Amino acid sequence: DSTTGNDSQIIAMIDSGFKTDHGDLAARLLPGRDFYDGDTVYNDVCTYHGTATAGLAGAVTNNSVGVAGVTWKPKILPLKASYNDPAYRCGASSMAILNALVYAADQGARVANASYAIYAGTAYDTALSYFRSKGGIVFASAGNTAAEYTYPDNPNLVSVSATNSGDGFMDWSKGPYIDLSAPGGNVYTT
Numbered sequence: 590d591s592t593t594g595n596d597s598q599i600i601a602m603i604d605s606g607f608k609t610d611h612g613d614l615a616a617r618l619l620p621g622r623d624f625y626d627g628d629t630v631y632n633d634v635c636t637y638h639g640t641a642t643a644g645l646a647g648a649v650t651n652n653s654v655g656v657a658g659v660t661w662k663p664k665i666l667p668l669k670a671s672y673n674d675p676a677y678r679c680g681a682s683s684m685a686i687l688n689a690l691v692y693a694a695d696q697g698a699r700v701a702n703a704s705y706a707i708y709a710g711t712a713y714d715t716a717l718s719y720f721r722s723k724g725g726i727v728f729a730s731a732g733n734t735a736a737e738y739t740y741p742d743n744p745n746l747v748s749v750s751a752t753n754s755g756d757g758f759m760d761w762s763k764g765p766y767i768d769l770s771a772p773g774g775n776v777y778t779t
């Protein structure tokens with residue numbers, strides 16, 4: 590009700606890759622990169638997780654197709670940091686995530702979503718501080734396991750947990766370092 594965003598806003602999505610021809614995303618996607626393989630091919634390798642999170646953030650709206658994004662007009666910078674690991678479903682490289690954060694800041698993104706658990710006191714601190722020094726804010730997953738971690742809060746990061754339809758924590762997303770909670774169970778998206 591307050592704003593629909595603007596088309597000069599860039600949201601960096603650091604995830605498993607993206608379905609580049611998706612009807613709700615194609616018009617939003619900037620040229621992206623694959624920081625795991627080191628190339629410009631960033632197709633989704635892990636159950637379309639990146640495609641789904643990009644849709645939540647900025648799916649094309651009022652087009653009579655699919656879903657509406659939280660903001661209606663952003664440009665999405667697709668940055669892949671994952672690889673296909675059949676034993677774990679999907680894996681990610683810490684170095685790929687770090688490099689993607691720095692690249693995103695240098696490309697003018699002021700919002701980044703990293704769909705990975707990132708905590709305080711890690712190698713991520715330099716990249717997170719760099720992103721913040723450019724006037725940006727990084728959102729990251731609070732985790733995807735049933736473990737409740739006791740990491741301290743990181744001032745350069747917004748840790749987001751998932752809630753269920755009863756407004757309780759999903760059992761795989763909790764901890765004392767959480768800054769924000771949002772619906773994360775059975776959410777419709779791209």
